[in-house]
Amino acid sequence: MSDYILEMNGITKEFTGIKALDDVNFKVERGEIHCLIGENGAGKSTLMKVLSGVYPYGTYEGDIVFEGEVQRFNEINDSVKAGIAIIYQELALFPDLTVYENIFAGNEIRKGPFVDWNETIVQSAKMLKKVKLNVDPETLIKDLGVGKQQLVEIAKTLSKDVKLLILDEPTAALNENDSENLLELLKELRSQGITCIMISHKLKEVISIADKATILRDGKTIVTLDAHKGEISESVIIKNMVGREIADIYPKRLDHQFGGTVLELNDWSAYDTQLGRHVVKKANIQVKQGEIIGIAGLMGSGRTELALSMFGNPKKYKVEGDMQVNGQKVQFKHTSDAIKAGIAYVTEDRKGNGLFLINDIKNNITAAHLKGISQSGVLNLNEEVKVGSEYRQSMQIKTSSLELAVGKLSGGNQQKVSLGKWLFTGPKILILDEPTRGIDVGAKFEIYTIMNELIKQGMSIIMISSELNEIIGMSDRIYVMAEGAITGELSRENTTQEAIMELATQ
Incomplete structure (x- = not known):
């Protein structure tokens, strides 16, 4: 009989009449690595925010059963106390503090009313050893590479006696060696009895590490695949993710x-x-x-x-x-x-350098070429809407409105806006x-198709x-x-x- 550490039953979550999650069922067995897969906008992050208490009890329908008990998380601290921890793609570390200060931030070791810094350093060294990171606990976070920072984030999580560790795109910003090291660490944690949920777009990683993989599409559970039954393969994942085969x-x-x-x-x-x-x-x-x-x-x-x-x-x-x-x-x-x-340059860091996340879609698309929507030095807002609509259609940007802040779009749609922004400048290179x-495999295919169309028109890439x-x-x-x-x-x-x-x- 299966021993489920987590069951999410019939989870439905709506935003202003739009169902982000529609009767989702998601079960995770104790001590396994379970990958959660889906295109951008499929509902993965929303489901994890429901689980962690970011979206509190009462704002969604359905039940969360953790360790055999129905949970009613009203905030993140509630899920943390239960033994659930989430590490997001954007790491939540203090760059100007030391490794040991970061590991026990908010969870300080005290001796009476005071923080016991000596014991903090000793325990931090133990946590670092657990994640196989050989650095001095007194090193500043800003002096570490992204891969090592990721391990510090995991050490911080392990210091709180975590039972279920959730990682959101943990290797997105890592090089190949750091990615391999992280995946090996997850296998090691699995052997120690820690259950992991990993959200990833990298299908090779999923195939190499997952015991099971659940695929979401359009806010619904499509299928759960079992690696031990030989069900997890690239072609099967892609077909279920995008609803079609990509030969x-x-x-x-x-x-x-x-x-x-x-x-x-x-x-x-x-x-x-x-x-x-x-x-x-x-x-x-x-x-x-x-x-x-x-x-x-x-x-x-x-x-x-x-x-x-x-x-x-x-x-x-x-x-x-x-x-x-x-x-x-x-x-x-x-x-x-x-x-x-x-010449135009679409940066690798779309959130940091490529887009104005609080501005809407049409503002971003026209940002690099304001002369293109100006008359006598004055912006023509009607022309901005026209240009935004044209690129929304040609780039197949999935959005309900051009007025939507870019930061609320999925990664794939943000990338299309970033690309559209530079195409509006009329580049030849x-x-x-x-x-x-x-971005997910479906959005990748769309980006590749756009690239092929651009070179067909005579552009060089x-x-x-x-x-x-x-x-x-x-x-x-x-x-x-x-x-x-x-x-x-x-x-x-x-x-x-x-x-x-x-x-x-x-």
Whole structure:
């Protein structure tokens, strides 16, 4: 007989007449890793907010049964006291405090009325050992990489005697090594009897780690798959996620002839004065009209730095070398110069640098090209609505209104707004930095389809991506970087993941 630590029965949650969750049933067995999967907007985060008390008892229908008892969580502290902890994608750490201060923040070890800092440091060291993180507890959080910060967040959670650990896209911002370390830690925690729920868009991770996987679509439970019965595979997950089979994740495009060279770099270097080193070293690149160029490499290889140095150099690197756009030598002093020359850059950090999250959709789409909706220096708000409507339709942005704040959209729809914002500037060369990070497979397919349509129209695309399958599946040619240098060029026909990694580790 199954031993369920959690049962969520008939959960229904509405927002102003819209059902975000519709009679969802979700069960998790004690001591398993259970993945929760679905497209952006499927209801995953809403379900977890119901579970954690963010949406308190009485604001939803249905029952939460935890450890065999019906729960009525009115706030997050109620679920924490019961032994449930959630780690969100945006880590809740204090960067200017030490590791030990963060681990026991809000859960201080006291000796009488005072905090016992010596014991706090001792216990923090034990928690760090438990998550296999070898750092001094007195290290400041801001001095740690994202992967180590993630482990500190887990150590903080374990200090509260957690029984059910929920992780929301835990590897979204991690490199491959840190991701593997985190997944191994989750397996170790499972062996110690801790139950985990993991929300993830990375299907390979799900397949490698899940004991079971529950798929949500449009706020409804579609299916729960059992790995021990051989039910979890990429094709099965995709079919249930999107309601259709995607035989090829990367949409086919007709072979076409490329035009002439539209961008060329010769011995292009960028020196970061703050770091005191070159972040790009004598790069030589050519981009032809109608071509998708992939830039591959490990974290810290210089891919984003290369893109920024081309796009008006907003980081103020010391730049050397020759850059030509459409055969003309250019020197950009500002990003506005790059935009005027027909170059656009869609950042990897859409929430931090790409979008104004509190502004509405139409404001964001027109933000980079206000002249396009102005007359005699005055904004034409009717034109802004018109432009917003056009991009909402052409980019298939799923929203009830153009007045909706972008921060309330799913990750995939936010990415479409970010892309639409730069397409409105009318670029000829589009730089996409991690264009599908943190979005589900259905939204990825839509982004890829848009990319294919853009090159069909004669645009050229430079795509930076950490996903090797994406690089291989979408690129016509691939440049690989390591330690700021281009270490090799590969054609679409002779590229393998092994070939890319060999060049990326030189």
